[in-house]
Amino acid sequence: MSPVVGYLTKRFPRLSETFILDEILALQAAGVDLRLFALADPREAITQPDVAAVRGPVGYLHAGRGPLRATAEVAATLLAHARLAARSPRRYLGVVGYLLRRRRHVSSVRHFLEAGRLARWLEADGVTHLHAAFAHGPASVAHFVHLLTGLPFSFSAHAKDLYRSPADLLAVKVEAARFVLVCSAAAASDLGRIAGPAADKVVLAYHGVDTRRFRPTTAEPDADSGEPIRVLAVGRLVPKKGYPVLLDALARALAGGAHLQCRILGTGDQRGAIEAAIGRLGLGDTVTLLGGGTQEDVVEQLGWAQVFVQASVVLTDGDRDGIPNALLEAMAAGLAVVATPVGGIAEVITSGSTGILVPPGDSTVLAAALAGLAADAGRRRRLGEAGRRQVIARFDRAVCARAMVRRFDPGTGRSDRSPADVAV
Structure with a gap:
């Protein structure tokens, strides 16, 4: 049975985050059954034309502003958490205890609350694995979903989300994740040192680009043209x-x-x-x-x-x-x-x-x-x-996507590694 992968990012679509859009399109082209979610809609004036090629809707945890929208989100969040608590009181209270002991920050409380709503959507969509596209907020939400439900998760680490996140929190998330994808060997090495005993979960997975779309077109001026x-x-x-x-x-x-x-x-x-x-x-x-x-x-x-x-x-x-x-x-x-x-x-x-x-x-x-x-x-x-x-x-997009697709293997008892990937 093919896995159903939930893909969670911070804001989508963002004009400057073409690598996220490229990754989604490449995974869909490779046959991965994706369900897309974002913490918020950036509502940017300009979007990439390729967004139209993304299959399926995006579930936004925060879809708009205004008192009516805020009230609806609060009600949905409370209902989702009430259902989780009723279904598994011991697990739920354990997560609340962890939050109070280890994660006493406003952002952590927000991520915990968001995770409750997301968990309900993931269950409704039949998601079997959750992947967060960044190591900060999205990975924290995915981690809380995992703690609340047991759903396996993974996440990607890039730049700011890696280097400006608390090292102790990163280590906790790496330990809990099935695997962590990092887009450069330098970053993989840095995260591996932070992860300590869980460093073998950190896997190098380069971003790819469409080498058919980006190809040489420049005509050099004549040597004596005087053009800059x-x-x-x-x-x-x-x-x-x-x-x-x-x-x-x-x-x-x-x-x-x-x-x-x-x-x-x-x-x-x-x-x-x-x-x-x-x-x-x-x-x-x-x-x-x-x-x-x-x-x-x-x-x-x-x-x-x-x-x-x-x-x-x-x-x-x-x-x-x-x-x-x-x-x-x-x-x-x-x-x-x-x-x-x-x-x-x-x-x-x-x-x-x-x-x-x-x-x-x-x-x-x-x-x-x-x-x-x-x-x-x-x-x-x-x-x-x-x-x-x-x-x-x-760094061809299709080649890099195939390496990522191998991560979402439904056989969780088997290794997530493959010879084509570089691990820390």
């Missing part, structure tokens, strides 16, 4: 993306005689600061902020670009990138890429072979790398071709 080299960055306008470093590097490269044009695709809280830096550095004629965009916009901009930059940094609170999907998409599109070895990026790029790695936060070295690529069309072409081969071989 076209540089692209894609990602949310948030501190860990390192945009101030990129802007400073562009200013340095231009001052050294490089001829560059840059576009940045993304939205975020740092837009005002980035606009101010563009003005301060005199980059108004060089850098264009495009705002947010869909995957179609990403494809279009990759077709425009010749060089892709990922200037990621590690923040003081530990937050960092894992392996940015935009970086994989750029490599699949055959662009020469310059990036920093933050998170799992060095697992994708061998410097000088499939791209160029520069120290995080070092605008001088980044400027030199950009200037060097601007002056060498042959090197841009070689790096782009090698990068695409790397992504096709290791």
